[in-house]
Amino acid sequence: EAKQSGKNRLHIFDPVQDAELKSRAGSLAELRQALNAGEFELYYQPKVHMREGRVVGAEALIRWNHPERGLLLPAAFLPLINGHLLEELLGDWVLEQGLRQASTWQRQGLDLQLSINIGARQIQRPGFTAHLAACLASYPNVPPGRIELEVLESNALDDIEQVSRIMRECHQMGLRFAVDDFGTGYSSLTYLRRLPAETLKIDQSFVRDMLDDAEDLAIVQGVIGLAQAFRREVVAEGVETQAQGTQLLAMGCELAQGHAIARPMRADELMAWCAQWRPCEAWLRA
Ligand code: C2E
Ligand code: MG
Ligand code: MG
Ligand code: MG
Numbered sequence: 001e002a003k004q005s006g007k008n009r010l011h012i013f014d015p016v017q018d019a020e021l022k023s024r025a026g027s028l029a030e031l032r033q034a035l036n037a038g039e040f041e042l043y044y045q046p047k048v049h050m051r052e053g054r055v056v057g058a059e060a061l062i063r064w065n066h067p068e069r070g071l072l073l074p075a076a077f078l079p080l081i082n083g084h085l086l087e088e089l090l091g092d093w094v095l096e097q098g099l100r101q102a103s104t105w106q107r108q109g110l111d112l113q114l115s116i117n118i119g120a121r122q123i124q125r126p127g128f129t130a131h132l133a134a135c136l137a138s139y140p141n142v143p144p145g146r147i148e149l150e151v152l153e154s155n156a157l158d159d160i161e162q163v164s165r166i167m168r169e170c171h172q173m174g175l176r177f178a179v180d181d182f183g184t185g186y187s188s189l190t191y192l193r194r195l196p197a198e199t200l201k202i203d204q205s206f207v208r209d210m211l212d213d214a215e216d217l218a219i220v221q222g223v224i225g226l227a228q229a230f231r232r233e234v235v236a237e238g239v240e241t242q243a244q245g246t247q248l249l250a251m252g253c254e255l256a257q258g259h260a261i262a263r264p265m266r267a268d269e270l271m272a273w274c275a276q277w278r279p280c281e282a283w284l285r286a
Helices: 002-009 015-036 085-107 120-124 128-138 153-158 160-172 189-194 204-209 214-229 242-251 267-276 281-285
Strands: 040-049 054-066 070-072 113-118 147-152 176-182 199-202 233-236
Touching: 015 085, 040 085, 040 267, 054 085, 085 113, 085 120, 085 128, 085 147, 085 267, 113 176, 120 128, 120 147, 120 153, 120 160, 128 160, 147 153, 147 160, 153 160, 153 176, 160 176, 160 189, 199 204, 199 214, 204 214, 214 233, 214 242, 233 242, 242 281
Parallel strands: 054 113, 113 147, 147 176, 176 199, 199 233
Antiparallel strands: 040 054, 054 070
């Protein structure tokens, strides 16, 4: 009986699929609510020139201040929104919030390059460049050349023709691009040649083990060589020790981010951090 009335209520009822949809939709609804409630926050990780001991910029990294579970990292919630409208909404928020912060720093006399991570769906959606242009127009004191958009290597390769075209449109506005997690996405030299990004970011997985693993070291060396040959800037991410930084400098990579320099921090901490940061002696001598 119950079964039958259930059938009458729902035309197509697949209990497994239904439970899946409900748990997913629940989380999506929660995330959407979190966005409305202002529970997301951008943290900023400094990017430095190791040899010159100079702070050159910062990367915006999203965090969720969850009311019960505390501070959540992107790995805990970004996968949930993949391919959903919320990915675009959150992406819009990140862009807007990042530019607003860049504008504040400019006003305070802190002229940093700001790197913003862009999802695959976000960059490929119709009207992305128009939206970007509108955002930039609302913060006229932010030089577009100080904004760098980071696109994952795997996403860029997904549809290289379209992504390259969008990149060129953004270049017209003065923006810059970085290929994030470089080395993880099977880039061939031909692909790199067609990808109009100014910067390659060496994936942290290679940096992490490069002092113990000759193959990782070779990959890091290879990416640096590639960047030099193609006249791209190269940044190492995930630099956790002074020794890794020294080795990177020896191989010709001068820009770095990582815990050896600073962990991602709140926006209002960055100014003071920049004022007091000193590179290690070894890097200045390298
Ligand atoms: P990513 O863009 O490659 O960012 C680098 C990640 O490495 C960040 O993790 C950062 O906190 C972490 N990290 C930095 N230095 C070190 C280090 O020395 N050691 C180690 N072990 N980790 C380090 P996070 O913040 O958890 O972000 C993870 C990924 O989530 C990012 O990787 C990026 O792909 C994505 N993401 C973060 N924020 C956004 C966003 O606003 N939009 C989009 N689309 N993706 C984002
Ligand atoms: Mg990134
Ligand atoms: Mg990365
Ligand atoms: Mg990564």
